[in-house]
Amino acid sequence: MRRCVKCKGEPVINLKSTNAAFCKEHFIEYFLRQVTRAIKKYKMLAGGQQVLVAVSGGKDSMALWDALLSLGYKADGLHVDLGIGDYSEGSRLVCERFAAVRGARLYVLSLVDMYGASMKEIVRRTRRVSCSVCGTVKRYLMNLVVQQKGYQVVATGHNMDDETAALLGNLMGWQEGYLARQYPHLPSTHSRLPARIKPLVRVGELETEMYCRLRGIEFFADDCPLARGATSLVYKELINSLEEKMPGTKQRFLFGFWDRGRRNFTDVPVELKGCSLCGQPTTADTCLFCRLMQKAGLDPLTQPKVREI
Amino acid sequence: MRRCVKCKGEPVINLKSTNAAFCKEHFIEYFLRQVTRAIKKYKMLAGGQQVLVAVSGGKDSMALWDALLSLGYKADGLHVDLGIGDYSEGSRLVCERFAAVRGARLYVLSLVDMYGASMKEIVRRTRRVSCSVCGTVKRYLMNLVVQQKGYQVVATGHNMDDETAALLGNLMGWQEGYLARQYPHLPSTHSRLPARIKPLVRVGELETEMYCRLRGIEFFADDCPLARGATSLVYKELINSLEEKMPGTKQRFLFGFWDRGRRNFTDVPVELKGCSLCGQPTTADTCLFCRLMQKAGLDPLTQPKVREI
Numbered sequence: 001m002r003r004c005v006k007c008k009g010e011p012v013i014n015l016k017s018t019n020a021a022f023c024k025e026h027f028i029e030y031f032l033r034q035v036t037r038a039i040k041k042y043k044m045l046a047g048g049q050q051v052l053v054a055v056s057g058g059k060d061s062m063a064l065w066d067a068l069l070s071l072g073y074k075a076d077g078l079h080v081d082l083g084i085g086d087y088s089e090g091s092r093l094v095c096e097r098f099a100a101v102r103g104a105r106l107y108v109l110s111l112v113d114m115y116g117a118s119m120k121e122i123v124r125r126t127r128r129v130s131c132s133v134c135g136t137v138k139r140y141l142m143n144l145v146v147q148q149k150g151y152q153v154v155a156t157g158h159n160m161d162d163e164t165a166a167l168l169g170n171l172m173g174w175q176e177g178y179l180a181r182q183y184p185h186l187p188s189t190h191s192r193l194p195a196r197i198k199p200l201v202r203v204g205e206l207e208t209e210m211y212c213r214l215r216g217i218e219f220f221a222d223d224c225p226l227a228r229g230a231t232s233l234v235y236k237e238l239i240n241s242l243e244e245k246m247p248g249t250k251q252r253f254l255f256g257f258w259d260r261g262r263r264n265f266t267d268v269p270v271e272l273k274g275c276s277l278c279g280q281p282t283t284a285d286t287c288l289f290c291r292l293m294q295k296a297g298l299d300p301l302t303q304p305k306v307r308e309i
Numbered sequence: 310m311r312r313c314v315k316c317k318g319e320p321v322i323n324l325k326s327t328n329a330a331f332c333k334e335h336f337i338e339y340f341l342r343q344v345t346r347a348i349k350k351y352k353m354l355a356g357g358q359q360v361l362v363a364v365s366g367g368k369d370s371m372a373l374w375d376a377l378l379s380l381g382y383k384a385d386g387l388h389v390d391l392g393i394g395d396y397s398e399g400s401r402l403v404c405e406r407f408a409a410v411r412g413a414r415l416y417v418l419s420l421v422d423m424y425g426a427s428m429k430e431i432v433r434r435t436r437r438v439s440c441s442v443c444g445t446v447k448r449y450l451m452n453l454v455v456q457q458k459g460y461q462v463v464a465t466g467h468n469m470d471d472e473t474a475a476l477l478g479n480l481m482g483w484q485e486g487y488l489a490r491q492y493p494h495l496p497s498t499h500s501r502l503p504a505r506i507k508p509l510v511r512v513g514e515l516e517t518e519m520y521c522r523l524r525g526i527e528f529f530a531d532d533c534p535l536a537r538g539a540t541s542l543v544y545k546e547l548i549n550s551l552e553e554k555m556p557g558t559k560q561r562f563l564f565g566f567w568d569r570g571r572r573n574f575t576d577v578p579v580e581l582k583g584c585s586l587c588g589q590p591t592t593a594d595t596c597l598f599c600r601l602m603q604k605a606g607l608d609p610l611t612q613p614k615v616r617e618i
Contacts, residue, residue, distance in 0.1 A: 171570075172551075172561065172562045173565060174562075174565035174566060174569045174570040176573070231555070238551060241547065242481075242543065246543070249481055253482075253483075259483075260483045260485065261480075261485075264574055265573055
């Protein structure tokens with residue numbers, strides 16, 4: 001392997017896409033620079049603004065949380081405990097230990113504590129695609145915490161691979177609304193909804209994992225047992241095989257979309273009204289969360305029990 | 310394998326994308342119906358209009374020529390002999406035999422006869438990507454024949470796989486102009502240029518091959534020796550692996566693009582002027598064909614020697 005491009009020191013990683021090798025010190029510097037560049041380019045965070053990081057305990061969200069803290073942002077964590085056996089317990093413990101070690105604030109919500117049902121159980125009862133149900137529930141609970149605690153911005157750990165796979169999927173079905181809304185920084189569209197940012201869009205999953213390892217950040221490495229066979233994994237595999245054959249394709253595709261492609265798609269602005277059950281902003285009469293919970297025979301109006309660490 | 314969806318007869322093919330099996334008779338009927346549907350949907354051919362089919366001798370263009378004749382269109386062939394050894398000789402003979410058997414008109418142009426150089430030699434001398442040089446030269450010569458013989462429409466054998474791969478490639482680089490111009494029917498943009506149509510966009514390459522075999526149409530099966538490693542092959546492979554996992558993806562992607570996606574991209578209209586050397590319509594001072602031929606040390610003004618069969 002070639003030497004570090006910065007100092008000719010011992011390399012720890014060789015990035016094919018940019019054709020550069022880095023030593024430990026300069027890889028961490030590179031990683032943080034990519035996060036900073038994304039934050040600047042997409043105007044994600046104004047100085048001093050407090051941000052709530054959605055943390056699953058996996059490599060991406062842990063790298064994100066660490067990077068934001070390291071860059072001096074006031075970043076608190078929110079973890080939703082899905083109640084899926086060892087997987088969820090391990091994930092939660094990772095988040096709690098990180099918060100303790102770094103003296104960071106962490107909110108924890110437990111589905112089992114709140115609803116008496118795990119995500120596995122909720123998915124089973126709704127008979128819907130798991131990633132879609134889980135996303136809806138987590139987003140909803142996150143918005144409740146945002147309102148309760150007064151945050152204006154939520155950051156998620158979506159990386160370049162996640163975004164590229166989503167882009168390919170959205171293109172395969174030519175979902176114009178999704179294409180228009182796929183952006184690393186979505187401003188708030190309602191007083192009760194936060195802006196959403198994705199500061200990791202300039203780094204891939206190999207890089208978030210390497211960042212965690214080099215910085216000694218613990219993360220929970222198991223894949224979600226409910227996500228097996230998810231379409232997004234098929235798209236990821238496909239994009240990776242393309243990247244393998246033509247290094248740099250992923251970046252060109254994704255950044256080209258944001259720089260030039262996306263402006264061609266327009267989102268039909270929809271009016272948000274209050275859900276007939278819970279009052280949260282929605283485009284339907286009853287919001288998707290309330291409908292899913294009702295289908296699962298659970299009470300959507302259950303008050304969130306937020307544990308603060 | 311399941312039985313023919315039309316007559317429950319012996320199946321010869323099982324189309325996963327539409328989840329239908331066909332016997333010989335009903336597959337041929339299905340194939341011709343797809344060609345008819347494409348011609349109608351994209352308003353390709355007015356009744357009685359004579360069309361010039363660009364024939365390489367491969368399965369796609371031979372299936373196209375046969376289908377157009379079978380559907381009652383006046384379809385003449387044009388073959389450009391690239392002079393690449395056995396590959397080109399075999400290809401030319403296939404076209405000549407088809408014309409003889411079917412009593413169809415065929416024009417043949419030979420690069421070696423005209424310029425004293427094969428496509429392999431021309432590519433070598435220009436030091437450009439072979440598929441790009443070859444495409445430019447063939448398109449140019451085709452336009453000369455179109456003008457000499459008075460055709461208004463040229464049909465090419467691009468199938469669903471070709472178009473899907475091209476679409477993916479154009480999206481990977483977000484080439485807005487290419488995306489706007491990717492359509493099965495491009496009207497003429499200049500009095501000296503023909504309209505260009507692709508009547509096979511609703512069938513894949515497995516289907517064109519099966520059509521040839523079932524109809525007893527001879528075709529030259531070897532891949533072009535100059536096309537090895539072409540990027541389009543990488544995209545095809547990738548789309549096929551996606552289709553394998555999610556049957557119907559290819560159609561959804563391509564037809565969704567033409568039905569909804571494409572309208573989002575606009576082509577900047579360019580003024581066509583006469584090439585300073587040959588006078589043919591071009592956007593540059595000197596057209597790409599003339600520049601390539603000059604780079605190859607050949608005379609771009611060589612008169613086309615058209616052999617009519």
